[in-house]
Amino acid sequence: MIRWVVTSLILVAVAGALIYRAGGASLTAKPVPGLPPARIRLLCAAGLAPVMAELVGAFESNVKVDVSYKGSAQLVAEHRIAQSGDILIAADTFYHQSLIDRGLCSPAVTVAYQTPCLIIADRIAKIESPQKALTSGKFRTSIPKRDHAAIGRLVASIEGAERYDAFARQATVTRETVSQVAGDVDQGIVDIGIGWNTTALQFENAQSSEVQSWQQHRSSIGISILSSTENEDAARKFEQFLVGKVASSIWRQHGYAVDDEASAEVQP
């Protein structure tokens, strides 16, 4: 028995050392509100991970930004339970609305836009008729679920629910996130998927193909301060940074559209 107790204590000490090595005291310490340097937690759509990593890296401040990446719908659903965190950035301002309605976050400020398109494998020649390609059965397709992914909801509103459901019925696979769709195309699992123009840029073996009738319909990426924030000043500071010049340039480098109105537009 003593041997088991000693072994356990040694293992706990080793575990403690490994956890400390991973990130030091910051891993376990709860931030103390109001004390510099401030620390904020950003709930961010997983598809925005590459651009957000660069934006957080460029944010020169005493504010440390911890980013939690998940699908937008999951972030919102979990926030309704947890009510913890400082800022929400979802793939579309639509997701903010259910939290705004419950008084859980401030109105969304649009920071960038992305456009729906077809994501096609490099080996596929240009698609002449996108809608036909999605239903002809000639290509293997990956379609985002319209109830789960912002892109699915947007394209279904453009094409009509019935037609979108026809795309889904004909699809080789339907997915919850646009990253999964792009991953399918990138890995050669399918030939065509529906995604954002910005997502295609993240994947080496995939490219975006514009769909004329979808070009007018952009998705607005919004930022909201959560009412659970314990560091509102720090959160506002990061919000201001995201709509500033340096951030705009980074958004553009990753294929997002940023216009002058973006920083001023406030959703209801």
Add this chain to the structure above:
Amino acid sequence: MTRGDRNFIKVLGAVAVVYIGLLLAMVLANLILVANDSASAWATLTRAEIQQAIFLSLGTSLLSAVLSVWIGTGIAYLVSRQQFPGRRLVDFLMDMPIFLPPLVIGISLLILFRRTPLSMLDSAVGIAFYVPAIVLAQSIVGVAFVYRTMKATFDTISVRQERIAQSLGCSRFGAFCKVTLPQSQQGLITAAAIAWARSFGEFGPVLVFAGSIRGRTEVMPVSIYLELNSGNLSGAVIIALMMIVIAAAVLLVARVAADDRRGGGR
């Protein structure tokens, strides 16, 4: 051996070859993918947040395994040896983390620590979305596996020897330490190895309850999820390969230790 016996063994052998072949083919496919994009894969491993995730995974899974062994073994011994009302219910409840979908465990923990009076504890200490959440999510599942393994172990050990020890003046605790525990060492090592492996690969509950916060609660399975979402397939695969190597090494050591115990007991 009759012809029928030989055919029976051949069928079993074929099933084993197909299954193990499939597992090895999966690893090989990963290796080929990484080899084709080795520069990007290695670059992923050198990133600070991935190295943090490796250390955090090792630390939290080790801590969870230790906690799981102590808690699971205690409950297993109680249920195996003691008759009490609700014993069957306890036995059933201990299987809950095994049959529940992992996401349900994560959501349930989140509700428990954020929407009930326990949220006061969470506010004071910082559990949800911090390292304690990882350990708690991993341990909840780990305990169930330790319980199942240890209960089977205790059930095979005769109660008679414990009774003899008690009749010779040992307390119940003394009989457990001096008679039962030495005989169950192999089971304990197996249980600890299973608990560790399960904790090391835990994803669903950790993602929901601890969040997927880069540099804070990012463990290796979460890194794979985040790299896949960023389009870094080779990065995700090399982290997966690293998990396979680490898990294989730890389980091999546990296997050797368990075999030594069995050899020593002969």
